[in-house]
Amino acid sequence: xxxxxxxxxxxxxxVATVSRVLNAHPSVSADARARVLAAVEALEYxxxxxxxxxxxxxxxxxGLVISDVLNPYFTELARAVEEEARALGYSVIIGNADERxxxxxxxxxxxxxxxxxxxxxxxxxxxxxxxLDAVRAGTPMVFVDRWIPGVDxxxxxxxxxxxxxxxxxxxxxxxxxxxxxxxxPAATTTGSERVEAFRAALAEHGIPLPDAYIGQGDxxxxxxxxxxxxxxxxxxxxxxxxxxxxxxxxGALDAVRARGLRVPxxxxxxxxxxxxxxxxxxxxxxxxxxxxGELGRAAVRALVDRIEGRTPASVTLAARLVVRRxxxxxxxxxxxxxxxxxxxxxQSPSPVQRSTSVQRSAS
Amino acid sequence: xxxxxxxxxxxxxxVATVSRVLNAHPSVSADARARVLAAVEALEYxxxxxxxxxxxxxxxxxGLVISDVLNPYFTELARAVEEEARALGYSVIIGNADERxxxxxxxxxxxxxxxxxxxxxxxxxxxxxxxLDAVRAGTPMVFVDRWIPGVDxxxxxxxxxxxxxxxxxxxxxxxxxxxxxxxxPAATTTGSERVEAFRAALAEHGIPLPDAYIGQGDxxxxxxxxxxxxxxxxxxxxxxxxxxxxxxxxGALDAVRARGLRVPxxxxxxxxxxxxxxxxxxxxxxxxxxxxGELGRAAVRALVDRIEGRTPASVTLAARLVVRRxxxxxxxxxxxxxxxxxxxxxQSPSPVQRSTSVQRSAS
DNA sequence: AAGACGCATGGAATCGATTACATCCGTGAC
DNA sequence: GTCACGGATGTAATCGATTCCATGCGTCTT
Numbered sequence: 001x002x003x004x005x006x007x008x009x010x011x012x013x014x015v016a017t018v019s020r021v022l023n024a025h026p027s028v029s030a031d032a033r034a035r036v037l038a039a040v041e042a043l044e045y046x047x048x049x050x051x052x053x054x055x056x057x058x059x060x061x062x063g064l065v066i067s068d069v070l071n072p073y074f075t076e077l078a079r080a081v082e083e084e085a086r087a088l089g090y091s092v093i094i095g096n097a098d099e100r101x102x103x104x105x106x107x108x109x110x111x112x113x114x115x116x117x118x119x120x121x122x123x124x125x126x127x128x129x130x131x132l133d134a135v136r137a138g139t140p141m142v143f144v145d146r147w148i149p150g151v152d153x154x155x156x157x158x159x160x161x162x163x164x165x166x167x168x169x170x171x172x173x174x175x176x177x178x179x180x181x182x183x184x185p186a187a188t189t190t191g192s193e194r195v196e197a198f199r200a201a202l203a204e205h206g207i208p209l210p211d212a213y214i215g216q217g218d219x220x221x222x223x224x225x226x227x228x229x230x231x232x233x234x235x236x237x238x239x240x241x242x243x244x245x246x247x248x249x250x251g252a253l254d255a256v257r258a259r260g261l262r263v264p265x266x267x268x269x270x271x272x273x274x275x276x277x278x279x280x281x282x283x284x285x286x287x288x289x290x291x292x293g294e295l296g297r298a299a300v301r302a303l304v305d306r307i308e309g310r311t312p313a314s315v316t317l318a319a320r321l322v323v324r325r326x327x328x329x330x331x332x333x334x335x336x337x338x339x340x341x342x343x344x345x346x347q348s349p350s351p352v353q354r355s356t357s358v359q360r361s362a363s
Numbered sequence: 364x365x366x367x368x369x370x371x372x373x374x375x376x377x378v379a380t381v382s383r384v385l386n387a388h389p390s391v392s393a394d395a396r397a398r399v400l401a402a403v404e405a406l407e408y409x410x411x412x413x414x415x416x417x418x419x420x421x422x423x424x425x426g427l428v429i430s431d432v433l434n435p436y437f438t439e440l441a442r443a444v445e446e447e448a449r450a451l452g453y454s455v456i457i458g459n460a461d462e463r464x465x466x467x468x469x470x471x472x473x474x475x476x477x478x479x480x481x482x483x484x485x486x487x488x489x490x491x492x493x494x495l496d497a498v499r500a501g502t503p504m505v506f507v508d509r510w511i512p513g514v515d516x517x518x519x520x521x522x523x524x525x526x527x528x529x530x531x532x533x534x535x536x537x538x539x540x541x542x543x544x545x546x547x548p549a550a551t552t553t554g555s556e557r558v559e560a561f562r563a564a565l566a567e568h569g570i571p572l573p574d575a576y577i578g579q580g581d582x583x584x585x586x587x588x589x590x591x592x593x594x595x596x597x598x599x600x601x602x603x604x605x606x607x608x609x610x611x612x613x614g615a616l617d618a619v620r621a622r623g624l625r626v627p628x629x630x631x632x633x634x635x636x637x638x639x640x641x642x643x644x645x646x647x648x649x650x651x652x653x654x655x656g657e658l659g660r661a662a663v664r665a666l667v668d669r670i671e672g673r674t675p676a677s678v679t680l681a682a683r684l685v686v687r688r689x690x691x692x693x694x695x696x697x698x699x700x701x702x703x704x705x706x707x708x709x710q711s712p713s714p715v716q717r718s719t720s721v722q723r724s725a726s
Numbered sequence: 727a728a729g730a731c732g733c734a735t736g737g738a739a740t741c742g743a744t745t746a747c748a749t750c751c752g753t754g755a756c
Numbered sequence: 757g758t759c760a761c762g763g764a765t766g767t768a769a770t771c772g773a774t775t776c777c778a779t780g781c782g783t784c785t786t
Contacts, residue, residue, distance in 0.1 A: 001500070003772055014736045019774055027734055044496070049476040050422070051772035053413045054741050069442050072435070079432050082459060091473055093456050096445060110454055113412040133407070137364070221639075253643055276584075280616055282645030366742055377766045382744055390764055414742035417771050 002043040010039035022047060053115065061091045062303060063111035064120045065104055067146070067188075068219065069096040071247055072275040073292060074122070077145065080296025081120060088304050090117070099185075099219060101125045108134065118303045122146045125187045140306040144299040146189045154312050156299040157189075158290040160272060160319040161197040167270055167288060167321050168201035171240055174328045176268060180213035180238035182227045182248045191219075194244045194272055213238055217248045224251025225258075232259060232267070240268040240327060246275050249285060268327040284324035291317045365406040373402035385410060416478065424454045425666060426474035427483045428467055430509070430551075431582065432459040434610055435638040436655060437485070440508065443659025444483060451667050453480070462548075462582055464488045471497065481666045485509045488550045503669040507662040509552045517675050519662040520552075521653040523635060523682040524560040530633055530651060530684050531564035534603055537691045539631060543576035543601035545590045545611045554582075557607045557635055576601055580611045587614025588621075595622060595630070603631040603690060609638050612648060631690040647687035654680045 008015045013032055020028045021036040028036075039045070053059045064081050066074045082092045093116065095107025104124050108131055111119060118140035121131070127148040135141055135151055147155040171179060181198050184191030199209045212234060215227030224243055228251065231238055243249035249271035256267050263269050263283055271278070274289035294317055302312035371378045376395055383391045384399040391399075402408070416422045427444050429437045445455045456479065458470025467487050471494055474482060481503035484494070490511040498504055498514055510518040534542060544561050547554030562572045575597060578590030587606055591614065594601050606612035612634035619630050626632050626646055634641070637652035657680055665675035 004774095005772080015773080016736060016738095016775075017734085020735090023774080025775095027732095029734060032734080046472070046476055048417075048478060048772055050413055050416045050478050051741090052774080054411075054417050054743085055772080055774045057741075059413070069438055070435075072433075075432055075438055079459060086469075091456070091477075093454070096442060106449075109409070113409055114454075115411060115413050250639070250643060276613070277640045277643075280613060280640070280644045282643065367744095368742080378743080379745075379766060379768095380764085383765090386744080388745095390762095392764060395764080411742055414771090415744080417773085418742080418744045420771075 001048075002045045003048065004045075006043055007036065007039045007045050010043060011035040057115070059115050059117055060089060061093060061114070061116045062118050062120060062300070063095065063107070063114075063116040064092050065095040065097055065107050065111070066122050067097050067099050067104075067124050068247075069094070071219070071245070071273075072277065073246060073273045073290070076275075076292045077122075077296045080293040081144075081300055084297040084300040085304075088300065090300075090304065097124050099124050101128060104128070105130050112139065118142070118307045120144055120299055120303055123148050123188065125185075127151060140303060142299050142303040142306065142312070144295060149189065154302050154306070155314045155316075156295055156302055157315075158295060158317045158319045160194065160288050160290070161200070163288040163319040163321045164194070164197040165201040165204070167242070167286070168198070168205060168207075170286070170321065170323060171268070171270070171327055172205050172207075174268075176239045176327070177207060178213070178236065178238045179207065179209070179240045179242065180215065180231050181209070182215045182217045182224050182241060182243045182252065184217060184219045184244045184248075186216075188219075190272075191244065198242060217244065217251075219245045219247060221247045221251035221254070224248030225255040226251070228252040228255035228267075229259075232256075232261075237267070240270065243269070243271045246271050246273040246278070246287070249278075249287075253281065253285075263326050264328040270327055274322050278324065281326075283326050285326040286324045287322050288319050289322050290319045364411075365408045366411065367408075369406055370399065370402045370408050373406060374398040420478070422478050422480055423452060424456060424477070424479045425481050425483060425663070426456050426458065426470070426477075426479040428458040428460055428470050428474070429485050430460050430462050430467075430487050431610075432457070434582070434608070434636075435640070436609060436636045436653070439638075439655045440485075440659045443656040444507075444663050447660040447663040448667075451663065453663075453667065460487050462487050464491060467491070468493050475502065481505070481670045483507055483662055483666055486511050486551070488548075490514060503666060505662050505666040505669065505675070507658060512552070517665050517669070518677045518679075519658055519665055520678075521658060521680045521682045523557065523651050523653070524563070526651040526682040526684045527557070527560040528564040528567070530605070530649070531561070531568060531570075533649070533684065533686060534631070534633070534690055535568050535570075537631075539602045539690070540570060541576070541599065541601045542570065542572070542603045542605065543578065543594050544572070545578045545580045545587055545604060545606045545615065547580060547582045547607045547611075549579075551582075553635075554607065561605060580607065580614075582608050582610060584610040584614035584617070587611030588618040589614070591615040591618035591630075592622075595619075595624075601630070603633065606632070606634045609634050609636040609641070609650070612650075616644065616648075626689050627691040633690055637685050641687065644689075646689050648689045649687045650685050651682050652685050653682045 004015050004018050008018045013036060017028060017032055018036050021033050062085050064078060066078060068074055078094055085092045093111060097104035097107060101124055105128050112134060120142050122145040135153055141153045143153050143155045145157055179202060181195055183195045186192050195214060202209050215230060217223035217227050228241055231241060241252050243252050249269060252269055256263055261267060269285060271285055271287045274287035278285040278287050298315045305312040367378050367381050371381045376399060380391060380395055381399050384396050425448050427441060429441060431437055441457055448455045456474060460467035460470060464487055468491050475497060483505050485508040498516055504516045506516050506518045508520055542565060544558055546558045549555050558577060565572050578593060580586035580590050591604055594604060604615050606615050612632060615632055619626050624630060632648060634648055634650045637650035641648040641650050661678045668675040
């Protein structure tokens with residue numbers, strides 16, 4: 001593969017001049033520039049990004065460490081991240097932590113070794129020493145979706161508490177009083193926050209959230225199934241299960257079916273995270289939709305700001321309730337303003353309308 | 364960030380000795396080794412992968428260019444690829460081509476600039492000059508899922524023709540005679556092959572495949588919907604639609620629902636590519652399941668073989684029909700051996716059993 | 727006409743590793 | 757006692773770029 005030396009030789013100039021042409025330095029004669037460009041063309045020369053990175057100490061690469069690629073929510077996030085990064089001249093290396101702190105550390109270490117310019121993380125846990133060290137060492141970092149409390153890193157996330165309140169109101173209106181939740185790992189912010197938002201919303205309606213109605217899941221489908229089976233075995237099973245992510249909702253659906261029961265007649269179901277497939281399940285699932293793409297893009301912008309010397313603020317976007325049929329038919333009149341009622345086959349392939357008005361707040 | 368020089372200084376040895384310790388070169392005294400390791404520990408030194416790559420001309424990185432990350436089939440493939448690569452000491456950089464040749468080229472170029480050790484590609488088209496040049500220049504490459512005819516690159520794929528035959532037999536047994544297909548882009552091998560397999564299987568039953576029953580899709584949900592609407596508008600609409608991938612099947616499902624029709628009563632549906640969600644749709648979708656994870660792993664092994672100087676052969680694994688309810692209930696007795704009848708909620712989160720006997724062939 | 731200035735250019739240092747080669751030293755063979 | 761050999765180590769070249777600095781030359785000022 002041709003190097004800058006070959007180009008210089010072919011063009012009859014020094015490597016310095018070739019480099020100047022390539023980097024659009026003004027001090028190059030038109031003649032030299034033309035000869036260099038001709039040589040570049042002839043040799044099909046492409047600068048070696050590895051060498052360039054060594055010299056400039058910039059890789060123009062972002063690392064993205066997510067908790068689970070197989071989760072459609074994170075897939076969509078990753079896609080948005082890559083798009084925005086590409087638009088800003090960066091590439092992205094994705095690390096899939098599979099909800100495992102050890103794998104997360106593996107990827108963080110690997111990415112740091114590769115001298116990525118910045119790191120986008122959706123932490124699986126409360127923060128490994130490695131990651132804390134990286135922050136302390138000044139690695140540009142931004143948390144997305146989940147974060148680690150007490151660490152001074154901008155967070156780009158969505159706030160679901162209003163949507164959870166809407167959800168609980170919706171459920172109450174349908175007459176449900178025994179509401180349970182399948183929580184995520186307590187070590188993650190999304191794991192604990194969603195439970196608290198749910199509890200607070202229930203309290204507004206004077207409904208308690210007994211411990212028996214809080215199931216401990218791990219954001220994977222199998223745990224959703226296991227927890228739901230536990231709920232169904234209770235002397236007084238809940239009427240509704242709210243899963244803190246889409247995969248656990250899937251597991252809950254499995255559990256209900258495996259017992260020959262029906263959603264929503266025997267057990268109603270709602271989920272955090274909306275995904276295109278929820279329109280097509282039997283029944284379509286009522287869910288809280290995050291502005292996933294916008295989160296990914298905002299996270300990249302914040303990270304690139306940080307890399308390029310500016311000081312980004314945290315971003316919080318609002319999530320939104322999307323009512324479908326998995327909690328029962330809303331026989332009663334209209335649903336209040338913030339909700340969207342949706343015909344199953346109304347839109348495709350991206351059936352969920354995104355909230356157009358988003359709320360931003362610095363933290 | 365500490366460099367090898369800092370370590371050398373701290374340990375009181377030369378950088379050469381540090382490098383020897385790090386690379387397990389035998390000619391290092393126990394004493395020197397201990398001092399170096401202590402210094403490494405104290406400084407939290409990590410070798411700079413960029414510098415190392417420049418010198419050794421190896422990045423220990425594979426590039427994976429896939430057609431669409433949002434397609435669960437490719438997501439699963441990507442995950443398997445990353446896992447196997449990690450096991451073999453490589454990292455993976457994923458490029459999402461979004462079924463766009465220009466984006467595919469962008470990623471290939473980017474990956475080559477970064478001097479990845481090898482490239483795994485699922486081409487969106489018949490082969491851009493860039494990719495052909497890369498092959499000619501000797502870049503280790505392996506095609507996965509799709510390939511480019513006439514290019515001398517190992518192919519790791521699955522052969523669906525037997526499964527398509529099983530599917531057609533299944534459909535005939537249910538009494539269907541008017542069968543249509545939503546094809547993928549003709550420029551892709553999977554686009555054209557699946558149509559041909561379908562046509563051949565139909566021929567065995569004496570059923571023609573008229574042009575009106577071949578819809579041109581692009582592997583995206585919207586096209587599946589559009590094509591299905593076209594089918595439904597026909598004076599004599601088909602009784603069954605076979606979508607050449609899972610997203611187009613989703614689009615077809617939308618189209619049917621949007622008209623207030625039902626699957627399978629009004630139109631039966633089958634898909635190529637099985638995904639976990641097909642168990643939960645209404646109705647569960649009959650699909651042809653590829654051994655996706657195994658494909659990804661085999662592809663990585665082939666590529667690493669090639670990188671490390673061995674000469675890998677192509678690999679072809681068999682796909683398998685998974686019967687669910689979207690083509691009608693099999694009121695008739697048992698289905699033949701190669702098919703698996705599956706209870707919707709039987710397994711989760713990975714409801715599709717993988718074929719254990721695979722067939723390999725060199726090409 | 728001489729000095730100052732600025733543009734175009736090349737030489738060489740540099741980034742952080744690996745590795746060929748030279749050197750030094752101790753041990754064993756004869 | 758001398759020589760050969762091999763193990764441990766350091767010096768320096770190298771990978772392919774970028775960039776500082778010096779140089780040469782043309783032009784403008786005074």
